[in-house]
Amino acid sequence: MKAQVVCICAVVIVSLLTVFGVVKADGFSVNWPIESPIFIRTIINGHTGVDMVSANGSSVPIMAAASGTVTSVYYDSYCVPKPDKPLPASCPTSLSGGWMVVIDHGDGWETRYAHLQVGSIVVDSDPSSQVITTVPAGAPIATIGNSGFYDDGDGDTSLPIHLHFELRYNGVIVNPCDYLVGIVGGCGVDGTIPTSVPTSISVVTATPIPTATAEPTSTPDPTANDHDLPTGGIVDAPVAVNHTLTIKVNARDASGIRQVQVMIWPTGGAESYIDLTNTGNDTWETSINVNQYPNGTVLNFMIRAWDASVNNNTAQLTGTHTVTVVKDTEPPTGHYISAPTMVDSSLTVRAGITDPSGVAKATLYSTIGTYEMSREEGIDIWSVTVETDHIATNTTFTYNIHASDVWGNSGQITGSSGPVTVIRDTTPPTGYYITAPGVAGASLGISAHIEDPSGVAGATLHSGIGTYEMVQEGTSETWSVTVETGHLALGTTFNYNIHARDGGGNSGQVTGNQPVTVDDREPPKGGLVNVNPNPYNNLVIQAEFDPDLSGVAWVQAKYKIGNGGWQTKNMLNLYSNHWELNMDIRYVPHGTRIEYYVFAGDLAGNSAQTTGIQPVDVTCPGVALTTWCAEYYNNTTLTGTPAYSKGEGGLYIERNYGAYEPEGGRGGLGNDNFSIRWSKVVDFGTNFFNFSTISDDGVRVLVNESVVINERHPGGDLRYTVNKFVPAGKYVVVLEY
Structure with a gap:
């Protein structure tokens, strides 16, 4: 007999024996939320989770499937009929979840527990509550129950005692059977389980079971052993749409595909489900009108499919894709890059052409003909070459360019070229x-x-x-x-x-x-001059070279800032054999070490490193490396040259400007729209350290360029603490406000 989702009566159902130790490859898994679970219904025909009861009875505790934070405790009454109005049309089924608990497990994972026993919930989502708000895996959260509403069509709206269990990733429903510890290959459908999981048969009786009547022997369905999920993916889907979104999908399964569906929703909006049409072989397609969405709306969608086996295996074929609605009514814009006014045997015209929706076509219109242009690979440049060797000498003509975008908006994008003269050139370059x-x-x-x-x-x-x-x-x-x-x-x-x-x-x-x-096999020889060991705002690297037999051709400075990688900049030959590079280092914090050396080559092709590695420390004028350097900016982005800088002592930074300008308005600072960077070198011993900030508005803390706290947003009395392990050594600590 096939497992049924009904009530406690004479039925045969399948009990899953828990097998521990199996975890999905992506590293996330959940435990069974009740002991001795008996699986009664999976994700099928709009059902968003799995239903289960316990072999231990009707009043068993429900446990958190994984550690996390309780985000919602509420009674789901949206789909309960009201006395004065029919069931809302947007309800997917005649169903209410009753008392529910939602737990956030981090990284986008969330579990939901529904139909909980009235008065049994022992957790809360309110941080000020005296009830538990964070739970470890296996902690009790409620008792299995039958709160809510269910309409099976026979007039009985009561629910059997069971747990409805959901798993979601970034808001998208996923099958819990793919992540429950102990399940290999999924839970199956309507009470079936994969052959790789041990099973036992439990008979639950409320009334005596009548003697079974022999049934005629039937031929087994050849798809009964198909527990493999459908496979496939996106064949074609744009990243921007104007009026219609067309999605083409490939879906395949050994038993065939019964249904392919797209779940689509605007960011922050409600989900819609649309079936795709089979257009031949394994290809499924749909076109969706998106005119109702305003310009700039980001639509998200993912694809799932059901196979044609009796097990009704279902799978999510894709991750979440995004597409932006672009209400583009303007033609492309462009300009000439190459527009000759004299030609001999041919005319080559090049233009830069752009459009936010993409350029579909460009055409050169001229008084000698019309010519389609081609897009140069990887760039927004279009070009065409027109043969003119058949045109008489001294003939003149004009041309311009028209272009259209992917939505059909078109127009002339350049002015007239002016007179172009055909000449017959008989002299060499x-x-x-x-x-x-x-x-x-x-x-x-x-x-x-x-x-x-x-x-x-x-x-x-x-x-x-x-x-x-x-x-x-x-x-x-x-x-x-x-x-x-x-x-x-x-x-x-x-x-x-x-x-x-x-x-x-x-x-x-x-x-x-x-x-x-x-005659020259030796590279240039030279060295650094005028080294500044404590630069600030600008680092000037200077090198001078001995006379080289073939002449110094080029000089480069190789440098690295802090823990960053080596970079290269070309130096300029200012005079004689003197080469120089002036680097902007206004963005480099006080106490940061910069290392550099010089590499040079001559006209004979010889090259070599010509200096050793030179270290320098960025230093605020007159401020020791172990003292806070405060740099005050007349903007909120810490960019440009500081209005002024100064040393500020003490282990901690504590400032309260209130409604006043920092430092009395020195450097032209106002009482708002300013920013400050403090930095210094700190000698740490190996340990864990707390980095704490209390501030109005945004703050950022870095240790040797590694971000520790990054909370850049407005607010009042914002408090943050991060515990970080720091090995022994000297580090540049930066506080940005």
């Missing part, structure tokens, strides 16, 4: 060297400025050791190439020059012959 070393080492780096009215199509370095194609640097007229020469013997000499060609096929030599000798 012209150019000159930018960098032309006469000495080579490990490599030889050469660059040149090359231009042509029709555009430069390519440039080649011709040399006594080979021919090398040069590369254009971005959209500039600079072309460069690096040739490896480390394999050549010292003293080797050769010449080189540059040839270039334009878009019309004209080519020629654009530079003179340059002799070069392989």
Whole structure:
């Protein structure tokens, strides 16, 4: 006989034997909320949890399935019929949960316990209550009961004594059977359980069980042994919608798929359930009208599916997806990036085109024709090349660009180009060297400025050791190439020059012959000068170099701030062999250590670290590292240059400005909209330490850049304490207000 959810009468139900020690792979699990549980109903046909009774009787305690905080204790009466009006249409079933308890377990997990015995609840959600508000796993919270309302269609609205148990993750209903300790493969459906969990048969009787009448033998349903959950996922779903949200899903199961459903809700709003339609094979699809939602609404949705087996296995196929409603009625905007006014055999036009909903199409309209543009991969630049070699010399024409977005909004996004003249260019490009070393080492780096009215199509370095194609640097007229020469013997000499060609096929030599000798295998040599051991607001790194045979080509500063990783900045050649970098360190707290060194390369391709690692400590002027440095800002974001800074003694920071300006308005500070950063070096011994703040408005505490307290929001008498383990050592402690 199949298990039934009815009353205490002559029925056969399935009892689950508890098997401890099995936990889901994601690390979260819950214990059975009652002892000797007998499972009677699972998540099916709109039922949002699992129902269970206990083999120990009708008045057994209900225990917290996991440790947590009680967030709600209430009587669920929303769906109870009122004498003067019918059942609310929004009720999913004719059902009330009666007395309920909700427990928050952290990280988005929540359990709910319904139909509790009247007067049996021993916990509370009110922090000021004398009743328990936080519970460990296994702590009693109430007694199993039958409070609430149930309509099974026979006129009897009473409930059998049982527990309705729900599990939710980030507000979304999930199947508790996937997380109950001891369940392998889920609870099954309508009283069935997986074969991998031991079972026993319990007979509960209120009246004698009549002798069973023999039934005709029937062929077993071939899907009876299917306890596998459906699988699948999103095939296509946009991240932004205007009028209609179309969702396409793949769902499959060995027994076939009976139903696929999307649960969708606006952030902070009510949930709706919409069935998808099978459009062939394993594909299911639905289109949802979203015109009722205002611009900017974030819609959340997830997909679940039921298989076609007799076990009615159900699974959540996806996590929560989000889509933003964009009420976009404006066409894209754009501007020219490249808009030639003289062309030879072809015209190439490039434009930057953007739209908050996405650009769908761009078209070049001209007096010589209409041409579709293409989006350059990964960026918002669209381009097109139009052949003009068939157009007579001195012909003029104009063009502009139209674009449309994904919602069909379209329009002209650029002005007219002005007259474009077709010329027939018969001269090659012209150019000159930018960098032309006469000495080579490990490599030889050469660059040149090359231009042509029709555009430069390519440039080649011709040399006594080979021919090398040069590369254009971005959209500039600079072309460069690096040739490896480390394999050549010292003293080797050769010449080189540059040839270039334009878009019309004209080519020629654009530079003179340059002799070069392989004679430099040594990197630059230099050192730091004018080191400031206690910088504040700005760190100036200076280096000077000895004369280098081929010349110093570049210099970089490698640095790291506090516990951060190494970073690189290019230094500037200010004069002769003097290179310098001026770094903004206004955001770096007092007491923070910065380390840096210099790395340099010459024109012959030789490079090396030229200095040792130099440590410096950021220091407020005149303030010891172990004294609080207070930096006062004329804004609430701790940005820019402080209005002023000063040392403030003491172990603790205690200030009460009331309605007055800090420090009497020094530095132009007002009595509101200011911020302060205190920082100093503290020598800790290995231990756990309490970091506590009491403040109005937001505070943040950091230890060596690690955030300890981060409560940036308005309020009064806000109190926070964090206990943190700190190994022995010196740390920069920062308080931001």
